[in-house]
Amino acid sequence: MKKFVLIVTLLGFVLVGPKAYAAPPDFGGGVNNEYEYEEVVFVSGVPIKFTGSGKNVNIKVSEKDDSRTITYRLKLSSADPAYPGELNRSITYKTTLSKHSDKGQTTAQMEVEKFSEKIEIGSDRYELSDYQFSRSDLIDNRPASDYYSGSLKARKTYVINKNQGKVTMDISGAMVGYENFWGKTETQQLEYIIEYNRVVNQEDEDRQQTRDLSWQGTVSVMASDSMTKTLKYSDNQANLSSFSGGHSRITNQSMYSRYDYNLPRITNGQVSSSRLRGSVELNLEMSPRIERLVVPKFRDVAGHWAQDDIEKLYSLDVFEGTPAFFAPDAPMTRAEFTRAIVKGANMRASIEEKPKTSRSRSKTEEVSPFLDVPVSSPDYQYIKDGVDKGIISGITDQLFGPENSLTRAQAITIMVRALGFESMAPTPGYRTSFSDDQAIPNWAIDSVYVAREIGLISGDSHNRLNPNQVLTRGEASSMLVRFLNFLEQDLQKDYREDLVLY
Secondary structure (H helix, E strand, O other): OOOEEEEEEOOOOOOOOOOOOOOOOOOOOOEEOOOEEEEEEOOOOOOEEEEEEHHHEEEEEEEOOOEEEEEEEEEEEEOOOOOOEEEEEEEEEEEEEEEEOOOOEEEEEEEEEEEEEEEEEOOEEEEEEEEEEEEEEEEEEOOOOEEEEEEEEEEEEEEEOOOOEEEEEEEEEEEEEEEEOOEEEEEEEEEEEEEEEEEEEEEEOOEEEEEEEEEEEEEEEEEEEEEEEEEEEEEOOOOOOOOOEEEEEEEEEEEEEEEEEEEEEEEOOEEEEEEEEEEEEEEEEOOOEEEEOOOOOOOOOOOOOOHHHHHHHHHOOOOOOOOOOOOOOOEOEHHHHHHHHHHHOOOOOOOOOOOOOOOOOOOOOOOOOOOOOOOOOOOHHHHHHHHHOOOOOOOOOOOOOOOOEOEHHHHHHHHHHHHOOHHHOOOOOOOOOOOOHHHOOHHHHHHHHHHHHOOOOOOOOOOOOOOOOEOEHHHHHHHHHHHHHHHHHHHHHHHHHHHHOO
16 A cells, blocks of 8 residues: 655645645634744634744645545744734544545545644633544545535534633534646635633632633634646747747645634623624735746647647647647547547546556456557557546447547537536436537537536537537647636636635
């Protein structure tokens, strides 16, 4: 069983391992970048921002095939001079993954393995004595993007000054997220119900008396962590150069949280009848990561309406071509489009590996599922991956038709299946809004409907889809760039902006 470890130390951002996570740290609305961490604490009844940086903030993730462990070690200080204090926290969560391969889904169960937390505010000390926690997620493993949704229930119990009382925080929440090569986002919606019960000592006329201080408050937390990769074109500043400019892939990650609180207004140790209501927002961004991409040098795309899209895809190694020619008006083949979808969405990390065969008679050589796609074909692994993931099928049980021209209906169906959205269409019997709806093949009608609804496609000037028209390489480029933009931009908007700004 393979194991890798990711260590995030917010001093220079050390990252070891092949995977980075887009999820808000812990479940208190905290945000961080490579160096800083911020969180608002409500345990005393007053919103107080605590901050930390450098070696005082450490996040460690270790992962196996069927489990993931994450540990937060934080040493924070109050950023409010009116409420000086410190927070020391060490909490480890373990997630157990159960894969249901026959259903294409994974369930994840997260529990607390160990915890320790102490908060000092002024002369008061709050120590976490008990932490009950349960989070469960369902992950739908789609070819181009994983989607997940989870629920959370938790209870934190703090002891005040060892024996003066306790604070109980009941936490419930829901989270949604997605993960693909072009972006990752998790948005959490958490509700805190805080019960504060304490015995307060006070001196009155040279006598020491005790009284009870009790109150209830609520805090709503919206927290989101999002990573996206975008393409940016930059001109070459030099005039005497062999190329005029090129694309860069820029990775950005940012965290945002908002606390909406309803707390008691405490005056001179007494709970007032009025309430303290307000909001606090936190926002931190990672430093962007820039990767320069290869520069296309096609001689037959200059001035073509799809030039920008073609050059983007070539820079991403999605499309291939001879050093000088791309043939943008030539038909797109089934094999070429399958390869482009698999490579563009980075569905297979080791796609360049050749299929392994054995010369030993005791072992069976790999056999292609199609008579017209030999194992030795450079397109074999892409086609096999596309078929295995259910995004494309053969023209018959034994033939794939790799050199057959691709139609618009076929391309749309492949994209929608790659997203896993084919089941989003309504009950059969509906019509699409295209004027040539009757020309859409029955096997493509659901995908066409969904693609129109999510903005992947639109009609021509006469609102025609032309579903059976052969797709040119230029038209396919435009369609593929829109597909990649959906993975990069549309999903982030749905899982972050639309939820956070609601």
